[in-house]
Amino acid sequence: MTDDLGLFTDPDAQQDERPRRRNxxxxxxxxxxxxxxxxxxxxxxxxxxxxxxxxxxxxxxxxxxGIGSYDDYAGAGEADVVVEVKDGDLVSSIAATLKEQDVVASQRAFTEAGADDARVTGIQPGFYLMKTKMSGEAAVTRILEKAAKITPLEVRGGYVLHDLTALDGSTTKGIMSLLSDASCVELDGARKCVTVDQLREAAENADPVALGVPDWALTAVTSAPKENRLEGLILPGLYHLDPGADAVGLLKSVITTSLNRLQGYGIPGGSDKTGFRPYEVLVVASLVEKEGVTEDFGKVSRVIYNRLAAGQLLELDSTVNYKLDRPHITTSPEDRARSGPYNTYNADTKGLPPTPIGSPGEKAVKAAIAPEDGPWRYFVKCETNGKSCFNETFDDHLVDVDDAQQRGVF
Structure with missing residues (x-):
């Protein structure tokens, strides 16, 4: 029986049920x-x-x-390790790299330790000498120290691959020697370097493609004299080197970085308007870098192109001295009488030398791509600040040469 009307339900029980429903x-x-x-x-x-x-x-x-705990090592660390900070790395990316190489126990150990130090957000790209199993605090302290960053290779305009010997017998290190020095790192008390001989062996005999030589330079590099075939492919600037890389790896790293810069300067893309191949424009740029001061680059470039167009010998002392591994610009009659593909006074070597004769900087490259307009075919240094006088005729050129000598310019 149902009690639809509630006739048989206890009224007190109904009153107790209502509060329970409300609760x-x-x-x-x-x-x-x-x-x-x-x-x-x-x-x-x-x-x-x-x-x-x-x-x-x-x-x-x-x-x-309620998240708050994280793993962290204690102390200043154990074994030496080289860590790379890449261009554009955020603090979180750096922390991830440190965790991957067991420098810190967790990413948060590093980010927490550096949270209140504004310098952490300004860590620069490059390679840093750290230690494994460092506390987050120790890792932050170490990576911010100047001594932790491995000194990069610096190449300046006009540098050549090989060492140069001045008239007084002093030696200026070339790119190979500088690259060897920059490759050195001391890990756990043992000093490790890639030697100059190892670099030269790779430069002269390794597959050019493995060294990073681009397609537009491959034919010229392959046919060039072995000891000079990479000349001009390492431009001025700073290069962050991995001390753990071998000779081929180091050369490929700097050549790849250099070619990225070169592309920004206009090679190979801007070479078409010159009527010359990209590699030839690079050779012209190296001549411009060696022959003039920056203010004269555009005119020096025009002289070179005008001589080439006229079928005239380039007759540049810089090319003669390049093969003699000498830093100065002047040459003797005996020097100019030497044979060889870099002697641009020699009738057998009409045209450009087979490779660049040094590392051209941005302004030299741009001058080679877009020379100044003018009829000049001769120039001579005629001012003590290094600037040159430019002429269309040889007779006018000789007048400026005589004047400069009388004034003691050279």
């Missing part, structure tokens, strides 16, 4: 409100991340979620 409904409403609050918090975190406030969102989420 249950209130509890359910509270649970729903709590879920809504959690969802709101999560969406706020997401919004912060999307708005670029990732760090604030992360720490806010960590506080709300």
């Amino acid at each position: 249950a409904a209130a509890a359910a409403a509270a649970r729903r409100a709590k879920r809504r609050r959690k969802r709101t918090i999560l969406w706020v975190v997401v919004a912060l991340v999307l708005a670029g406030g990732g760090a604030g969102a992360y720490y806010g989420y960590r506080s709300l979620s």
